[in-house]
Amino acid sequence: MSFVSCENCPLRALEHFADLTRAELEFVSALKSDEINLPAGAQVIEPGQVVDHLCTLLAGWALRYRLTESGERKVLEILLPGSLIGLQNLMHRASESGVVSLTPVTLCVLGGARFSRLFEDHPALARGLIASIMEDQRRADVKAMLNAKLPAAIRLGHLFIDSFDRLAELGRTQGDSCYFPLQRRDLADALGLSETHVSRSATELHERGLATLKANSLTIHSQRELADFAGYRVPRRDGRRFLL
Amino acid sequence: MSFVSCENCPLRALEHFADLTRAELEFVSALKSDEINLPAGAQVIEPGQVVDHLCTLLAGWALRYRLTESGERKVLEILLPGSLIGLQNLMHRASESGVVSLTPVTLCVLGGARFSRLFEDHPALARGLIASIMEDQRRADVKAMLNAKLPAAIRLGHLFIDSFDRLAELGRTQGDSCYFPLQRRDLADALGLSETHVSRSATELHERGLATLKANSLTIHSQRELADFAGYRVPRRDGRRFLL
DNA sequence: CGTGCACTTGAAGTACATCAACTAGGGTGG
């Protein structure tokens, strides 16, 4: 096959990814059954679709979302390189959440059948998997806390700095700026706001000199001031992360 | 020691808990290092506390919460018998979330050191653990979806029916009623509403003939109608659940 | 029979939604 091997996976170079043993690496390599490229705006997973395989996002941005009865969309999670895709669907047979790409994406497909051997043969990976899920949960907890009560500009500011930090960890930032492909609509669905109010809040952050979002580029003018404004606390990074 | 053994754990009788192999059961039994009783209103875990052990809630109600900078409380999760407590803290060394009891509770304490052997020795339990966490995440996803946009009465109705369903699964309901210890303040913190508006929404649900909350007792007058009103979908129950 | 607490009810303020008009890039065809 012609895709990049796990040994040379670009994500492995990053500080916070698991340093695997040789045996684990071989296992993960064997797990990798395919590499898929999709354009921006593609449905990676349809809501409710039954999937029997797991993916990691090798490159690009994606959103995990759910649809309400009335057809509106709620963005549950912003997926960046290294994020696991499809675990919800794998565990619940069919989860109601879907995944859509924001940019062209590259997916690393892990064969679902062999995947279950992970628990039997590589307990350390299983532990890493749980650590990774719990980190997602922590992020979700913070979001839930912010969404209650706090004004829109603060929530938006928090989303900005949280995303920026994740990108910095991935080495995807340039100085105080980074690429940021979410549109007003995406932000509105993520924060549970209307598109117009996201606009106003973005303007407010800009006028306060905290952050500027313009033409798919996000600039954080002062990390400290924005973190202060948004009540953002730098998370403790410890424990290994999952896979690749 | 004088506490109830896992073989006789009252939770094991329930349909949806894992049916363990003999070896697994012995392992879990050995894991159990203590049984603790706490009164209502006790801090089971202080926010930020470093814990080195895991618990399951054997009996009683509790809330997992987080404090905002400004000292307000956000309820993240309602914990019922069978819920795992302390995994966040164990994984992040110290998580910012705390746990408080609503009723007298009984905790089954699982030794943290030996706990890590779970991954090495009992992969099926590890898989069950992940399934259990993913079920929590699914519940959190639904909550996040509802909290965006939908009016207060619907969100409250959803919380009611969701709790009722979980209790029914545990055999803790009597007909269309159940014990329900959350106060207005707790509900407000769980839904991100003010206490007074929770009151109004509860009145609305009562006047619509959907549900009545009175003196720590919740009555669902029509499961179907309330589920319809609140957009509640009965979750698919499959996969085994974790421990005990 | 008061005192305190959980809850209800009411009136006024606010942050947000909704709808609509307007502005600014960014392609496309002529």
Place this chain on the structure above:
DNA sequence: CCACCCTAGTTGATGTACTTCAAGTGCACG
């Protein structure tokens, strides 16, 4: 090169769901 449109975003006016504050009710406790 410009006229054209199309979409993404901004700005403004009005409505509403919620908050906040404050007074009032019912019930448990000494």
